[in-house]
Amino acid sequence: MNKERLINEFIELVQIDSETMNEQQIGPVIVNKMKSLGMEVTLDHSQSKTGYGFDNVYGILKGNDSSKKTVFFTTHMDTVTPGNGIKPIINNDYIETDNTTILGADDKAGIAACFESIRHIQEQDIKHGDIEFVITVGEESGLVGAKAFDESLIKADFGYAVDGMGPIGTMVVQAPTQSKIKINIQGKKAHAGMAPEEGISAIEVASLAVSNMPLGRINENTTANIGTFIAEGPTNIVSDSVEIIAEARSLIDEEMSDQVNKMKEAVKVACDQYNTTYTFEHEVMYPSFKYTEQDEVVSIAKNATERIGLEANIIKAGGGSDGNVFSGKGKPTIILSVGYEDIHTTDEKMSIDRLVQVTEQISSIIEGM
Structure with a gap:
């Protein structure tokens, strides 16, 4: 050589x-x-x-x-x-x-x-x-x-x-395998000072969902993380939309799928509690x-x-x-x-x-x- x-x-x-x-x-x-x-x-x-x-x-x-x-x-x-x-x-x-x-x-x-x-x-x-x-x-x-x-x-x-x-x-x-996750949580606009009770804060809903997700080091094989949490708007309007970008990884394919499902379930439960809607998309990036x-x-x-x-x-x-x-x-x-x-x-x-x-x-x- x-x-x-x-x-x-x-x-x-x-x-x-x-x-x-x-x-x-x-x-x-x-x-x-x-x-x-x-x-x-x-x-x-x-x-x-x-x-x-x-x-x-x-x-x-x-x-x-x-x-x-x-x-x-x-x-x-x-x-x-x-x-x-x-x-x-x-x-x-x-x-x-x-x-x-x-x-x-x-x-x-x-x-x-x-x-x-x-x-x-x-x-x-x-x-x-x-x-x-x-x-x-x-x-x-x-x-x-x-x-x-x-x-x-x-x-x-x-x-x-x-x-x-x-x-x-x-x-x-x-x-590991990795799944990229995109979540959009819908709320309802209302004036934050005059009639906040008429709105549904997407930020509150999303915060509840995230707080109920298993995140970080799940076990020796699996991790999950929130990378982006976006809600933009004036302070006098109840927020009607939040976008969350997240990921799940695992050395075991089945455990990664299970983690994604748990994150989706947390979103569903939060949205059901506030009587609002969401979208949840995920894509396996590599095996x-x-x-x-x-x-x-x-x-x-x-x-x-x-x-x-x-x-x-x-x-x-x-x-x-x-x-x-x-x-x-x-x-x-x-x-x-x-x-x-x-x-x-x-x-x-x-x-x-x-x-x-x-x-x-x-x-x-x-x-x-």
């Missing part, structure tokens, strides 16, 4: 603007790089569905050993904001920014590591099966690219999302997944990590990723740590040692298939 080349490519990638929904500059660069590595590249034409800046990119490097299994890796090309005009700085063992923008190691460190791992196995003539890559758009704005991707392009039985936090060797084998060390997708990554002298740290997570989406599409996918730090902030940084380690880990997975 060429450490200097890896660093230079990472620095090159983070300097290409690609805030989520605006991947039009980095997309063609990724395509050209994949082709230069000898991959067959396919654009999935999802841009017409998503409205994002580019298509998802699929690439396959054909194997040189038919006894080796096919594997896929997925990363994303978009970043959060502020992600334009990034100026990376090497500071001892870290690559940082000038603190006016993010760095974009999430997930361009993953992309750079994947590309360098391919160069490594080619230069060392390492035997491998087919290696597939899916580089998505819109991960940072709701896993949009992964949701739009046609999973029939992927031939591998399982794969790895190279997009996690923590020391290299950390792998997420369980992650959960759960694997164990007995599953091949986990055991191969664990063994590969230990072969390069690192400890495999198998954990569960509280958030969703493209790995949830691909697992839900029938392609078991766990999350590999990239090792970035302070992501989604202007203090974001990437350890050079960790960048090297994740590249070695990916190479080891490929070799061990």
